[in-house]
Amino acid sequence: MGSEAPRLPVLNFSTGTLKPGTRSWLLACKDVLHALEEYGCFVAVYDKVSSELDNTTFCQLEELFDLPTETKVKNTSDKPYFGYIGQHPLIPLHESMGIEDATTLKGVESFTNIMWPAGNDHFCETVLSYSKLVSELEQMVKKMVFESYDAEKYYDSHIQSTTYLLRLIKYRGPQKNETCIGTSCHTDKSFITVLHQNEVCGLEIRTKDGEWISFKPSPSSYVVMAGDALLAWSNGRIHSPEHRVIMNGNKARYSIGLFAYHRGIIEIPEELADEEHPLQFKPFNHYGLLHFYFTNKAGQAESTAKAYCGV
Numbered sequence: 030m031g032s033e034a035p036r037l038p039v040l041n042f043s044t045g046t047l048k049p050g051t052r053s054w055l056l057a058c059k060d061v062l063h064a065l066e067e068y069g070c071f072v073a074v075y076d077k078v079s080s081e082l083d084n085t086t087f088c089q090l091e092e093l094f095d096l097p098t099e100t101k102v103k104n105t106s107d108k109p110y111f112g113y114i115g116q117h118p119l120i121p122l123h124e125s126m127g128i129e130d131a132t133t134l135k136g137v138e139s140f141t142n143i144m145w146p147a148g149n150d151h152f153c154e155t156v157l158s159y160s161k162l163v164s165e166l167e168q169m170v171k172k173m174v175f176e177s178y179d180a181e182k183y184y185d186s187h188i189q190s191t192t193y194l195l196r197l198i199k200y201r202g203p204q205k206n207e208t209c210i211g212t213s214c215h216t217d218k219s220f221i222t223v224l225h226q227n228e229v230c231g232l233e234i235r236t237k238d239g240e241w242i243s244f245k246p247s248p249s250s251y252v253v254m255a256g257d258a259l260l261a262w263s264n265g266r267i268h269s270p271e272h273r274v275i276m277n278g279n280k281a282r283y284s285i286g287l288f289a290y291h292r293g294i295i296e297i298p299e300e301l302a303d304e305e306h307p308l309q310f311k312p313f314n315h316y317g318l319l320h321f322y323f324t325n326k327a328g329q330a331e332s333t334a335k336a337y338c339g340v
């Protein structure tokens with residue numbers, strides 16, 4: 030006893046079972062909050078993305094990464110880590126691109142037109158449908174968190190200011206004598222991240238006790254993870270877990286991350302601070318936190334959020 034490998038909590042978000050106000054919703058709220066406070070993440074079983082859309086999305090991803098590098102590098106952004114990353118000496122297995130405002134036609138269309146100047150409606154429609162459906166999962170989780178902390182009155186305005194970055198990632202298998210690191214250990218700067226991937230394992234999440242849990246993927250599994258912005262918003266109650274990707278074998282791993290960001294300032298709800306839980310964070314600009322992360326000062330800090338906006 031006690032020697033079993035730790036596992037991520039698995040929660041059922043399949044269609045039809047969860048409606049706000051019902052008993053199953055309230056029970057799910059408890060499970061979500063417990064998972065986010067203890068692990069900073071959980072596996073959501075979610076069936077709104079049909080297996081057909083799932084397959085098509087990963088096929089489109091392969092086509093995208095097969096484009097010439099000189100096309101892919103045209104994916105740029107004024108925000109760090111939002112554009113093309115590839116052939117990086119520290120993470121040579123990793124290649125990724127970012128679609129800003131990925132739940133809007135404008136956002137996905139503008140990315141598509143850069144990659145395929147003659148247009149690619151199939152890519153555009155597939156990715157937009159995927160982003161919209163997965164953002165519904167993110168919003169459901171967010172609603173549960175806001176409700177559980179008696180902060181639901183802030184939910185609507187928070188949603189209005191939410192914008193999604195969709196990162197499309199490909200990891201190739203390591204060659205002999207090459208590093209196995211696909212993505213080095215980090216915490217996300219998002220509010221919430223939803224990760225989904227093909228069948229090739231590699232994602233590992235660190236528990237508060239420092240143990241690494243390997244995620245076992247399946248087509249209907251989505252890893253819902255808290256980022257540093259949610260840690261700060263929750264006044265330190267929610268954990269933002271360290272995670273990394275370690276590659277083995279020679280099959281390519283494709284993964285898709287939907288990162289929820291907040292335009293403008295995030296305030297810590299007064300409902301989350303009291304005598305027992307003194308206010309730990311000042312109001313902060315979410316993109317400011319992201320930019321700060323890529324400065325030297327942040328590199329030395331144990332917690333990016335504490336260093337950026339700690340009281």
Ligand SMILES: O=C(O)CCC(=O)C(=O)O
Pocket residue numbers: 196198212217224226232272273274284285286
């Ligand atoms: O590929 C993955 O599953 C994780 C990627 C990741 O952690 C990130 O992009 O922040």
Ligand SMILES: [Fe+2]
Pocket residue numbers: 215216217272
């Ligand atoms: Fe991450």
